[in-house]
Amino acid sequence: MIEGKRVRIRALKKTDIDEIMKWINDPEVKQNLLMRYPISRNQEEKWIENAMDETDPRNKAFAIETKDGVYLGGIGLHRIDWEDRNAEVGIVIGKKEYWNKGYGTDAMVAILNFAFNQMNLHRVYLRVFEFNRRAIRSYQRCGFKKEGVLRDDRFSNGKYHDTIIMGILKEEFDKVQNR
Template sequence: MEETQKKKAVRFLEGNKIYLRPLDIEDAELYFQMLYNSETRRLTGTQKSYTRQQITSYIEGKAEDSSSVLLLIVLKETDVVIGDVALQDIDTINRSSSIRIAIDAEQNQGKGYGSEAISLMLEYGFGILNLHRIELEVFTFNKRAAHVYEKLGFKIEGIQRDRLYFNHQYHDAILMSILEEEYRSLNRV
């Protein structure tokens, strides 16, 4: 292979507008930059600051972590990374997991990319990993995301009061989940 030939991106899960690919050590700088988008930090409740070395160590650790699947969200047309999505705390005995997502920039929000990424991960979680339950939490101020999760079939289980302290205020979180049979009935799998 010629050195000038562009390295072809791995497409682990592919949708209509996006594909999901594994996070690689070469993505450390990109991931570091994404972590410091102020609106993304607010929506995800990210409060800590991280160094480039901590991010590199985190990515290296994820390669060895069988309890999570962390993937980058990439636009199909341009191969531009716009966020990440993860199944975390995968419990193979109880067949459960949590899911999280972050879309990096406001110009990429509200275009269906997040819905497509979550759908791809639900299909992977229920269809490949044989999960029974996938849960998430969303802060009450993130009404757009809560609406998207409900459209995808997630059910509200409860409110975690004062779950997040951010910018001098406490915020509640909504706990939501979707079960395997709910997913299958919505998607006629």
């Protein structure tokens, strides 16, 4: 378990499928995610099985739940590069009624703490669409800095949108934690 102040990050379970299917095809959630196409239960079951493969050194995916055990969504470190010591983080709070209550920021701080102080990573980065103001605000609060812009990188709802790359180094995370 990776403990945050308000959430717990735990291993994925096959039974998470029911909760995941409630949000995975919700357009309001999905427009913010890299995945674009409808996902079937079968496809998602396969994804969970792959994600549970602990022998994969490059990807680590987990579930986020409240301290009372309410499933909220997922978080993961991907493209882990053990030589350059960096990884891409992805997060989704699938239960919309839990948005804007601090759970996402808490989960992100918890996984950053784990990435830097347990996995010995040096840099964690992410991709976020420029229209996702909530996510950007949450990442800034964690200490992420804007590193670059991929212009017109994403086409959705009939328009091109920039993708923003944000990143945080271990020493920056330590400073934010000690503030």
